[in-house]
Amino acid sequence: MSKQEKNKKDFEKKPSNGFKNIKENDQFILDIKRMGINGEGIGFYNRLAIFVDGAIPGEGHNIEITKLEGKMAYGKSIECKHASNARKMPECPYYAECGGCSVMHIDYQEMLKYKREIVIEALSRYTTINPKSFEIKNTIPSDYTLGYRNKSQLNVKKNDGKMSVAMIKAKSNILVPVDKCLVQKDLINTLNKKVLSILEEAKVEPYIRKTNTGSLRYLVIRATKENKALVCFVCQQKDAKLKELVNKLLAIPEIVSVYENINSNDKSLEIFGKETNHLGGEEYVIETLGKIKYKIYPTTFFQLNSYQAEKMYDVVLKQAKLSFKERVLDAYCGVGTIALYLAHNSKEVIGIEYNKESIKAAEENAKLNKISNAKFLQGDASELLPKMLRDGEVFDVLVADPPRTGLGEKFISAILESKVKKFIYVSCNPATLAKDLEKLKECYSINSITPLDMFPQTALVETVALLTLNPSVKK
Numbered sequence: 315m316s317k318q319e320k321n322k323k324d325f326e327k328k329p330s331n332g333f334k335n336i337k338e339n340d341q342f343i344l345d346i347k348r349m350g351i352n353g354e355g356i357g358f359y360n361r362l363a364i365f366v367d368g369a370i371p372g373e374g375h376n377i378e379i380t381k382l383e384g385k386m387a388y389g390k391s392i393e394c395k396h397a398s399n400a401r402k403m404p405e406c407p408y409y410a411e412c413g414g415c416s417v418m419h420i421d422y423q424e425m426l427k428y429k430r431e432i433v434i435e436a437l438s439r440y441t442t443i444n445p446k447s448f449e450i451k452n453t454i455p456s457d458y459t460l461g462y463r464n465k466s467q468l469n470v471k472k473n474d475g476k477m478s479v480a481m482i483k484a485k486s487n488i489l490v491p492v493d494k495c496l497v498q499k500d501l502i503n504t505l506n507k508k509v510l511s512i513l514e515e516a517k518v519e520p521y522i523r524k525t526n527t528g529s530l531r532y533l534v535i536r537a538t539k540e541n542k543a544l545v546c547f548v549c550q551q552k553d554a555k556l557k558e559l560v561n562k563l564l565a566i567p568e569i570v571s572v573y574e575n576i577n578s579n580d581k582s583l584e585i586f587g588k589e590t591n592h593l594g595g596e597e598y599v600i601e602t603l604g605k606i607k608y609k610i611y612p613t614t615f616f617q618l619n620s621y622q623a624e625k626m627y628d629v630v631l632k633q634a635k636l637s638f639k640e641r642v643l644d645a646y647c648g649v650g651t652i653a654l655y656l657a658h659n660s661k662e663v664i665g666i667e668y669n670k671e672s673i674k675a676a677e678e679n680a681k682l683n684k685i686s687n688a689k690f691l692q693g694d695a696s697e698l699l700p701k702m703l704r705d706g707e708v709f710d711v712l713v714a715d716p717p718r719t720g721l722g723e724k725f726i727s728a729i730l731e732s733k734v735k736k737f738i739y740v741s742c743n744p745a746t747l748a749k750d751l752e753k754l755k756e757c758y759s760i761n762s763i764t765p766l767d768m769f770p771q772t773a774l775v776e777t778v779a780l781l782t783l784n785p786s787v788k789k
């Protein structure tokens with residue numbers, strides 16, 4: 315028996331007492347039982363969950379405990395003792411270092427199953443809802459598992475006089491220069507290089523916090539399915555050289571729009587600052603999803619995988635079962651994406667969105683598509699929805715696609731009060747979805763949850779949950 319196997323046996327013999335039996339640097343063999351929300355493998359020692367990056371359910375790893383925290387422990391794999399059939403070679407040479415992707419070592423079809431299981435696990439963990447009491451569909455796959463991201467917003471670095479874009483190493487603030495990111499559209503990789511070489515020639519310098527020199531912090535590129543691109547330079551302070559480069563940039567056939575954004579707060583994790591200036595070319599790029607065209611500006615929200623966004627909006631449209639008579643509310647509407655997608659089949663659609671630029675774009679998008687039954691309101695959804703209900707507004711279908719933090723108490727209270735018959739909850743975070751469903755179950759039943767793979771090579775999973783008002787709830 316090896317030393318690690320003996321350790322494992324010894325551990326198992328001891329009574330369950332949380333961390334008392336385990337300390338940092340302990341090594342033993344751990345069987346991986348399931349996948350964590352970030353794609354890690356989880357094994358159990360007694361009832362203590364141990365998270366191991368890069369381990370896959372079904373595998374056995376010789377691990378070393380790296381951290382003990384609350385009711386959880388973290389370990390690193392020293393050796394994979396037996397590998398899962400789902401294990402594969404990651405395609406990307408930066409995979410071990412870069413923090414962008416987390417499950418590129420797992421077969422795609424298997425990962426789709428794990429994503430569904432992550433949703434079930436979140437429901438089991440955060441709710442009293444029985445996940446078998448309704449349908450949880452198979453994860454809708456992405457047609458493109460690489461080359462799908464329509465936006466890159468990367469740090470800019472200079473090494474030995476050569477500019478490059480850089481990713482942030484996982485669980486650190488170390489920058490890893492990358493020549494090519496495989497999940498980004500090829501066009502974005504090509505344009506990153508072309509733009510960087512123009513910047514280098516013009517002696518534009520990346521901002522260095524330590525010395526407070528240079529200007530350029532991030533290079534942002536958004537590209538459409540038709541390969542039209544918008545370039546935005548995010549700078550610590552204005553750099554007059556950038557304006558002079560506009561014609562050179564616009565001479566690259568795919569680049570149609572150039573912006574600068576000033577973000578002087580180098581302690582903030584936000585990419586964009588408040589000041590955005592159009593430097594040249596078109597003011598926006600246009601993306602088409604289904605029959606609807608959307609103007610995209612540098613700072614407005616737009617789903618990062620256009621191909622999957624279309625599939626997701628199709629799911630919402632199908633579930634809404636509209637018959638041209640309904641008043642639909644799209645809360646957290648971004649540039650009006652879901653509202654406009656549903657407008658042709660509704661009597662009226664109303665979108666609520668916090669971001670002023672997005673609301674402006676939503677109104678322009680309605681005009682661009684000749685949609686006259688859409689109205690957009692700027693404000694906090696959790697303030698506006700209760701107000702609209704107090705004013706006597708009635709909706710037949712409510713759609714909400716909030717940020718990762720979920721719906722929030724006030725918004726949930728408003729839905730419960732609204733007694734809207736059909737609620738379609740689009741979520742990018744199974745944990746907050748589950749916590750919100752636990753509260754919504756007071757008046758609503760879950761008909762189905764459809765997981766969807768918006769971000770292949772990551773453990774992120776998007777879901778569309780269809781909820782209907784319980785018949786016993788009185789209006």
Ligand SMILES: C[S@@+](CC[C@H](N)C(=O)[O-])C[C@H]1O[C@@H](n2cnc3c(N)ncnc32)[C@H](O)[C@@H]1O
Nearest residue numbers: 615646647648651667668669694695715716717
């Ligand atoms: C996940 S995005 C969804 C956007 C849109 N449904 C789409 O698919 O493109 C969430 C949106 O909610 C907006 N938002 C965040 N907090 C908000 C709030 N409290 N009230 C209204 N909108 C908010 C963000 O600006 C963002 O556009």
